[in-house]
Amino acid sequence: MIRPEHRLAIYLEKSLTGDYAKMGQGVLRYAANPIVAVVDSDWAGRDAADLSGVPRSVPVVASVDEARRLGADVLVLGTAPSGGRIPTEWLADLDRAVELGMSLVNGLHDRLTPRYPTLPEGVFVWDIRVEPEGLGVGSGAAAGLPCKRILMAGTDMAVGKMTTGLEMLKAARARGIRAEFVATGQIGICVTGSGIPLDCIRVDYACSAVEQAVLRAAESRPDWIIVEGQGALLHPGSTSTLPLLRGSCPTHLVMCHRLGAPGLRRHAHIRFPPLNAYIRLYEDLSEVCGTYPRPRTVGMGLNTTLIENDDEARAGAARLADEAGVPAWDAVRWGADPMVDWVERA
Numbered sequence: 614m615i616r617p618e619h620r621l622a623i624y625l626e627k628s629l630t631g632d633y634a635k636m637g638q639g640v641l642r643y644a645a646n647p648i649v650a651v652v653d654s655d656w657a658g659r660d661a662a663d664l665s666g667v668p669r670s671v672p673v674v675a676s677v678d679e680a681r682r683l684g685a686d687v688l689v690l691g692t693a694p695s696g697g698r699i700p701t702e703w704l705a706d707l708d709r710a711v712e713l714g715m716s717l718v719n720g721l722h723d724r725l726t727p728r729y730p731t732l733p734e735g736v737f738v739w740d741i742r743v744e745p746e747g748l749g750v751g752s753g754a755a756a757g758l759p760c761k762r763i764l765m766a767g768t769d770m771a772v773g774k775m776t777t778g779l780e781m782l783k784a785a786r787a788r789g790i791r792a793e794f795v796a797t798g799q800i801g802i803c804v805t806g807s808g809i810p811l812d813c814i815r816v817d818y819a820c821s822a823v824e825q826a827v828l829r830a831a832e833s834r835p836d837w838i839i840v841e842g843q844g845a846l847l848h849p850g851s852t853s854t855l856p857l858l859r860g861s862c863p864t865h866l867v868m869c870h871r872l873g874a875p876g877l878r879r880h881a882h883i884r885f886p887p888l889n890a891y892i893r894l895y896e897d898l899s900e901v902c903g904t905y906p907r908p909r910t911v912g913m914g915l916n917t918t919l920i921e922n923d924d925e926a927r928a929g930a931a932r933l934a935d936e937a938g939v940p941a942w943d944a945v946r947w948g949a950d951p952m953v954d955w956v957e958r959a
Contacts, residue, residue, distance in 0.1 A: 614739060614806065615646060615687060615718065622650040622677070622685035622715075626706065628692040629653040629673065630664050635771060636720050637691025639800035641667040643779055650680040651691075652706075666918065677710045689718040689803065697722035697742070704728075711736065720799030722813060741799045742813040744822075751820030755827045756862035756905055760835050762827065763956060764863035765842035765914065766895050768870045768885055769877050770851065773945075774842040775801045777869050777914035777952075780944035782839050784953045792837040793830040797823065797857065801841045811843055811853050819853070823860020837956070842869065846894065847886070848877060858899045865956055866899070866910040868892055868937070872929050873919040888913075888937040911955035913941040 615621070621644060623637045629651060641648065641661060648671050651661045657675035662668055674680055677688060688710045694700060699721050707717060711729055716737045719725045724740045732738065755762065763781070765774035778794060779801070785792040794801070796808025809822045823840070830838045840861045844851025868888070876884040885891070892910045900907035913933060917926040926946065934941040942951055 614737075615803070617646065619646050619687045619716075620684045621646050621648045621687050621689055622652055622680035622683075623648060623671075623689050623691040624677070624703070624706065625651055625653045625691040626703065627653060627655050629656050629661065631692075633692050633694055634665070636693050636800050636803070637689070638665055638667055639775065640689055640691060640804060641665055641669050641671065642776070643804040645804075646687075649683040649685050650674045652677055652680050652688075677706050677713065677715065681710075681713045681715060685715060687716045687718060690720060693721065693799075699723040699725070718803060720803060741802050742810040744814050744818075745809060748814070748818035748821050748825070750817070751824045751856075751860055753824075753859065753862060753905065755824055755831075755860065758827070758831050758838075758862075760831060761837045761865055761956060762840060762861050762863045763837060763865045763867060764840045764857060764861050764908070766854070766866050766868050767842050767845045768847070768868065768888075768891065769845050769874065770843075770848060771878070772869045772871045773914060773916040774869045776916075777867060777944050777949075778839045778841050779804075780949040781867070781952050781956075784944075784949035785837055785839075785956075788953060790837055790953070791833070791835040792839060793833060793835045795823075795826045795830050795838060795840045795861070797826070797841045797843055797853070808841070811856065816852065816856075819856035820859040823856050827861050846898070847883060847891075849880060849883070855898070858895075862905050863899060863908040864906055865959055866892075866895055866908045867912060867914045867952070868895070868910055868939075869914040869916070870933070870941075871916045871919060872926065872933060872943075873917075888933070892937060892939065909959050910939055911959050912939045912952060913937055914952065915941050915943040917943045917946055
């Protein structure tokens with residue numbers, strides 16, 4: 614577990630500017646700890662802020678030795694290759710990090726703890742994607758909670774569900790709203806310190822895992838519980854959406870979407886349906902003919918990174934809002950305050 618005194622380095626070897634740097638970008642944007650280096654030999658000598666799209670100045674270095682010399686004591690694996698496996702070419706760097714006294718944070722499916730059965734004092738390996746113990750069968754108990762439960766839904770994978778949720782959390786807390794965040798993926802767990810790695814939990818227990826996490830979040834008697842979404846209903850490789858709906862029994866939805874994308878990013882033959890119909894589908898599946906509370910979709914959380922010009926992005930958001938029948942907004946680009954208003958008015 615990362616503690617406040619830890620100084621981080623992010624391992625993004627040959628991937629800082631690539632499609633698989635999502636973990637590293639999330640840590641750069643949201644980690645409260647000092648980040649002293651990003652490791653990527655292709656971009657050594659540059660500033661990560663100029664390359665990652667995240668406005669946080671961090672030097673890029675060529676090796677874990679250099680990161681250690683800058684004071685890093687935890688190395689976070691910042692790349693998520695396809696399939697979530699650890700490439701064999703990383704292992705020498707990871708071994709070297711441990712040899713230098715650095716701890717490892719691993720968000721991939723391959724576990725590292727068996728590789729390091731004995732570690733120096735104070736050094737740890739945190740394999741995030743491990744199924745929690747004590748899971749059972751879901752019961753729908755979250756439906757009885759008095760707080761607002763806001764689920765970040767989506768039209769695709771990697772469209773900003775965690776990012777939108779964390780930006781809304783920050784904006785809500787700034788207004789004095791008692792808000793909690795339930796992380797359901799490795800990045801959210803890493804930056805918040807708690808949550809469930811939903812994509813490694815056996816399907817029979819997935820609803821229960823979400824439910825237990827929401828009930829734990831409710832123990833502080835919050836006004837809001839924001840639940841990080843995963844995947845998308847129309848994605849052929851996604852199995853997380855239904856457990857999220859059943860486990861959280863949401864009262865509100867935010868539909869997250871990449872502005873300008875006509876269909877799934879990695880399955881271009883699958884085009885998006887009309888967004889107003891897609892939103893109704895989520896609400897219908899949440900409610901199941903009146904069995905559970907029907908959530909209200911308060912708006913769309915946009916990822917506008919495909920559109921550089923701000924006026925064009927705002928015009929695109931307005932067009933999308935007309936199509937979807939709900940407001941559309943980019944919490945990172947324009948701030949999350951209007952999105953907090955959506956929930957408060959709903």
